[in-house]
Amino acid sequence: MSDTQTTLLNTPNTAPEVRNPAELPADAGEPVFEVSDLDFFYGSFRALRDVNLGIGRRRVTALIGPSGCGKSTFLRCLNRMNDLIPGTRVDGRIAYHGQDLYGQGVDPIEVRRQIGMVFQKPNPFPKSIYDNVAFGPKVNGLKPKSMDDLVEESLRRAALWDEVKDKLKQSAFSLSGGQQQRLCIARAIAVRPDVILMDEPCSALDPIATIRIEELMVELKQDYTIVIVTHNMQQAARVSDVTAFFTAEVDDAGHRTGVLVEADATSALFTSPKDQRTDDYITGRFG
Amino acid sequence: MTTTTPPPTGLQPARSARGDTAFRAASFLCGFTVLAILGLIAVSMTQKALPALQAEGLGFLTSARWAPNEGRFGALAFIYGTMVISAIALVFAVPVSIGIALFLTEVAPRRLRKVVSYVIDLLAAVPSVVYGLWGVLVLSAVIVDAYDAVGRVLAPVPLVGRLFEGPANGRSLFTAGLILALMITPIITAITREIFDTVPQGQKEAAVALGATRWEMIRGAVFPHSRSGMVGAVMLGLGRAMGETIAAALVIGSSPRISAQLFGPGDALPSVIAFQFGEASGTYRSALIALGVILFAMTIIVNMAARVIVNRGQEARAA
Numbered sequence: 083m084s085d086t087q088t089t090l091l092n093t094p095n096t097a098p099e100v101r102n103p104a105e106l107p108a109d110a111g112e113p114v115f116e117v118s119d120l121d122f123f124y125g126s127f128r129a130l131r132d133v134n135l136g137i138g139r140r141r142v143t144a145l146i147g148p149s150g151c152g153k154s155t156f157l158r159c160l161n162r163m164n165d166l167i168p169g170t171r172v173d174g175r176i177a178y179h180g181q182d183l184y185g186q187g188v189d190p191i192e193v194r195r196q197i198g199m200v201f202q203k204p205n206p207f208p209k210s211i212y213d214n215v216a217f218g219p220k221v222n223g224l225k226p227k228s229m230d231d232l233v234e235e236s237l238r239r240a241a242l243w244d245e246v247k248d249k250l251k252q253s254a255f256s257l258s259g260g261q262q263q264r265l266c267i268a269r270a271i272a273v274r275p276d277v278i279l280m281d282e283p284c285s286a287l288d289p290i291a292t293i294r295i296e297e298l299m300v301e302l303k304q305d306y307t308i309v310i311v312t313h314n315m316q317q318a319a320r321v322s323d324v325t326a327f328f329t330a331e332v333d334d335a336g337h338r339t340g341v342l343v344e345a346d347a348t349s350a351l352f353t354s355p356k357d358q359r360t361d362d363y364i365t366g367r368f369g
Numbered sequence: 370m371t372t373t374t375p376p377p378t379g380l381q382p383a384r385s386a387r388g389d390t391a392f393r394a395a396s397f398l399c400g401f402t403v404l405a406i407l408g409l410i411a412v413s414m415t416q417k418a419l420p421a422l423q424a425e426g427l428g429f430l431t432s433a434r435w436a437p438n439e440g441r442f443g444a445l446a447f448i449y450g451t452m453v454i455s456a457i458a459l460v461f462a463v464p465v466s467i468g469i470a471l472f473l474t475e476v477a478p479r480r481l482r483k484v485v486s487y488v489i490d491l492l493a494a495v496p497s498v499v500y501g502l503w504g505v506l507v508l509s510a511v512i513v514d515a516y517d518a519v520g521r522v523l524a525p526v527p528l529v530g531r532l533f534e535g536p537a538n539g540r541s542l543f544t545a546g547l548i549l550a551l552m553i554t555p556i557i558t559a560i561t562r563e564i565f566d567t568v569p570q571g572q573k574e575a576a577v578a579l580g581a582t583r584w585e586m587i588r589g590a591v592f593p594h595s596r597s598g599m600v601g602a603v604m605l606g607l608g609r610a611m612g613e614t615i616a617a618a619l620v621i622g623s624s625p626r627i628s629a630q631l632f633g634p635g636d637a638l639p640s641v642i643a644f645q646f647g648e649a650s651g652t653y654r655s656a657l658i659a660l661g662v663i664l665f666a667m668t669i670i671v672n673m674a675a676r677v678i679v680n681r682g683q684e685a686r687a688a
Contacts, residue, residue, distance in 0.1 A: 163578060168479065195580030205571035208593045217589050218579035266575070273579055 112139045114277060114307045115160060119174035122155055122164070129155050133174075133342045135326055142299055142308045144322035144348065146315060148363065151328040152340020153311045157279050160309065161197035162190040195222050197277040198270035203286050204262035206254035206269070211237075211246050214254045214265055218273035232272060240268035241298050260291025267298065271306075278302065280310040284317065296321050315364060318348065325351045327360045411665065418659035421652050429659060435625040435641075437649070442656035444663055446625040450542060450635040451611055451667070454621065457546025457631070458553060458610040463603055465550075466557035474565040475587060486562060493559040497552035497609065501616020504548035509539040509620045516543070516632045531629045540622040542635040548616050553606040560605065564598035565591055597679040604675030608668055614639040638664045 115137040122130035130152045137143050137160075145153040158164045159172060162183065176183040183193060195218075206214050215233045219226060226232040233250070237243040242264040246257070254265055263283060270278055280299075284292040299308055299321045312318050318325050326345035330338040344357045355361045422429055425442050432443025469489070473482050516538075524534040568591050576586040592599075622634020623644060638660050646657050 161578065163574065166574070166577060191580050191582055194578055199574075199578035201571055201574065201578075203571055205569065205575045207572055207575065207590055217576070218581075221576075221579065221581045221585040221589065269575070269579065 113137065114139045114179060116177040116180075117175070118177075120156075120159065120176060121173035122152070122159060123171040123173070124167070125169045127337060128339050130159075130340045131331075133340075135342055135345055137307065137309060138324065139307050140303055140305070141323040142303050142310060142321050144318035144325045145309065145311045145328060146313075146318050146325060146363075147328035147340075147343075148330065149313075150338050150340075151330040153328045154281055155340065156328070156342075157281055157309060157311050160277070161194050161199055161279055163194070163199065165190050195273055196275055197279060198273060198275035200263070200266050200270055200278065200280045200283045202282040204259055204266055206257075206262050206265050209254060210251045211254050211257070211265060212250040215268050215272045218269055222273050224273065236268040236272040237265075239271050239302070240264045241294065241301075242268055258291070260287050260294060263287060263291070263295060264298065267295075267302075271302075275306065277307040277309065280308065282311050282313060285313060292317070315352075319352055322348045324348060327351065327355075327357075327363065329359055329363070411662075414658055414662050414665065418655055418662050421656035421659045424652055425656075429656070430663075433625065433627050437645070437653045437656075440652060442652070442659075444638070444656075444660055446627050447636055447638045447641050447660060448663060448667075449627045450621065450637040451639075451664070453542050453631070453635065454546040454549055454617060454637055455607055455610045457543060458549035459603065459607060461547060461550035462554045462557055462606060462610075466554050466602075466606075467561055467599070469554075469558045470561040470565050471587060471591075473562050474568075475583065475591070489555055489558050489562065492555035495555070497556075497613060498616050500551045501548050501613070501619070504544070504551055504616060505619040508548065509544050512544060512547070513539045516541075520632060532631050534630060536633070538622060538632060538634055540620050540634055541630075541632050542621065543631040545617040545621040545635075545637065546631075548620060549610040549613055552613055552616065553609050556609065557602050557606040560602035561595070561599055564595045564602065567598075568594045597681075600678045601675055604671055604678075607671055611664065611668055611671065612639060614643045618643050638667075 113136045115135075117133055117135045117137075120130060120133040121128060133156060145157060147153050155164065159176060160183075164170045164172070172184055178193075178197075182188070207217060209217070212233055215236050216229055218224075219229065219232060224232075234243060234247075237246060242261060245261060246265075249256070254262060257265060263286075267278075267283075284295050287295065296317065299310065302308060303323075310318075310322065324345060325348040327343045328340050329343050330340055332338050343359050344351065344355065346356070351360065352364055355364060361367075421442055424440075425432070429442060429444055430448075431445060432441070433446040433449070434441045434443045435446060473486055473489070477485065516533075520533045523532075524530045572590040572594060573586055576590040581589055617637060618640030621636055621640050623636050623640065624634035625636050625641075626634075628635065642657050642660055642664075646654070649657055
């Protein structure tokens with residue numbers, strides 16, 4: 083599936099020189115993203131500073147950290163969703179399969195097609211279940227041999243098919259919250275992305291629905307690269323291969339700037355963190 | 370000093386029972402008054418319209434012959450005129466209004482958005498006869514040349530050509546429709562803008578995250594969410610357009626005829642009532658009141674249709 087992923091550009095853009103090459107944590111596999119010296123600004127306010135991180139292919143990478151540490155902002159840099167917010171700016175470099183994601187001539191629309199996203203609150207469109215899944219393929223001009231098959235396949239992969247196969251024409255709002263979130267995952271899968279970003283996908287769900295989504299993530303990483311932001315350390319420990327810990331540094335004026343403290347194989351990060359701040363956070367002394 | 374703790378009191382009887390009852394009665398009365406007024410209007414108007422309706426029978430609705438001197442009263446030409454100018458008004462006002470509302474909610478930079486939204490709300494609050502007056506004084510005088518040009522080009526076209534042939538007149542169905550469009554655009558814009566503003570950010574982001582362009586996002590997330598509200602806004606505009614009197618009356622040409630020629634004169638229900646009521650008496654007067662009853666009924670039908678469409682949209686989404 084991701085073998086067929088296309089380049090974002092006709093002509094390759096050359097990456098700017100960077101001070102620190104992206105650090106790829108142990109066990110990260112072949113890199114999909116290499117983030118170097120990333121700064122992010124809302125206007126003049128710096129929300130992220132000096133993030134260096136590699137994200138490996140067909141792995142689940144979890145971003146954890148206290149509220150306001152910039153982990154969601156970082157996630158939204160990866161598919162250029164922050165472009166929608168006026169007055170924001172990215173410094174540094176995010177390479178996606180070696181290409182500069184923010185380079186000249188890169189079409190953010192194409193970026194978002196290849197790098198899908200699932201949001202904190204289930205956000206299906208006010209359309210039928212079928213039309214929710216078919217929307218992405220339609221706007222992206224995908225011409226599957228049969229849209230019905232593509233919808234079915236996507237719903238199956240999101241472990242939702244059996245529950246909805248008899249009511250595809252019903253409104254997506256007739257589903258429960260957990261089902262809606264799986265529908266949103268099916269919708270993201272339907273455009274055949276390379277990467278799926280998940281921004282606290284279970285925070286609005288009950289524990290049983292949460293477990294279903296977590297099981298789904300583990301299945302999906304056979305084919306997709308998954309990056310998940312989560313508040314829940316147990317969740318990170320359960321689903322992820324690699325965990326990156328962010329925290330916020332507060333300056334004298336009270337501005338909070340997010341920094342990446344460390345990233346490592348999940349088991350290593352949770353058992354023997356290298357940084358004291360990580361240790362404090364995962365043992366519950368802070369945050 | 371001894372203190373005695375008060376004995377446990379148990380559940381108290383409802384404190385506010387009397388206030389509740391009074392409030393319920395008052396609000397019921399208010400609601401009932403609205404219905405009563407509506408009913409009384411309908412009854413008294415119909416009563417006064419009866420002599421004309423009895424004299425003409427069904428012909429009042431099916432005949433286009435309006436000749437008060439001969440005692441002939443057929444309303445069809447006015448019904449036709451009202452429908453035509455309302456349709457013209459909607460054809461122009463709806464796309465423009467939706468366009469402005471989309472620009473304000475999805476495209477315009479934030480600062481511009483605030484200013485323009487404020488201006489639109491102001492415009493919506495200006496009595497629409499003000500725009501009508503501009504149309505009468507300025508538009509109807511200069512637009513004949515445009516009509517001539519359009520007529521020369523389109524008149525030879527089969528089918529559609531009939532709409533644009535014939536001598537062009539500044540005082541015509543088309544001018545009346547344009548002025549109505551002008552009058553209802555601010556209100557439709559203001560309402561649709563409010564509706565677009567209620568589209569959840571999450572749904573818009575979901576569309577964008579799937580690789581949708583801005584227009585695809587609007588089609589996929591904004592319109593489905595706003596459909597019933599947009600219908601409501603359009604119907605409100607239509608209701609206004611049908612009832613607008615003076616401005617349309619001044620430019621419609623006041624000619625009771627049924628003609629496909631949009632650039633020719635026609636007449637509409639409210640204009641006839643406004644212009645002829647003062648000089649009418651007897652059956653003539655009764656016939657004009659009957660026109661009012663028809664307008665009343667048309668407005669109610671439009672509103673009920675809007676209600677049905679809105680409800681159906683909501684059911685489809687809640688199902």
